[in-house]
Amino acid sequence: MTLCSEDDIRGMNIFQKFIDYIKNSKIELKKVVWPNRRKLFNHTLLVIGISAGVAVFLGLIDFVLNKTLEVILR
Numbered sequence: 001m002t003l004c005s006e007d008d009i010r011g012m013n014i015f016q017k018f019i020d021y022i023k024n025s026k027i028e029l030k031k032v033v034w035p036n037r038r039k040l041f042n043h044t045l046l047v048i049g050i051s052a053g054v055a056v057f058l059g060l061i062d063f064v065l066n067k068t069l070e071v072i073l074r
Helices: 006-031 037-073
Strands: none
Touching: none
C-alpha cells in the first residue's frame, strides 16, 4: 500500500513549482532598479501630456472629417 497516489505527487509538484515561481519572482524584483520619485513624476506627466495631445489630435481629425462629410452629403 502506498502513502501517496500519483495525483498527490503531481499536486505537490505543482504546489512546489508555484512556491519556486514566487521565490524566483521575489529574487528578480530585488534586481529591479526602481526610479526615484522625481523621475517617476516626470514620466507620469509625460505620459499624461502625450495622451492628452493624441486625444486632441484625434478629436480634431474626427471633427474635420465629420464636417467634411456633412458638406459632401448635403
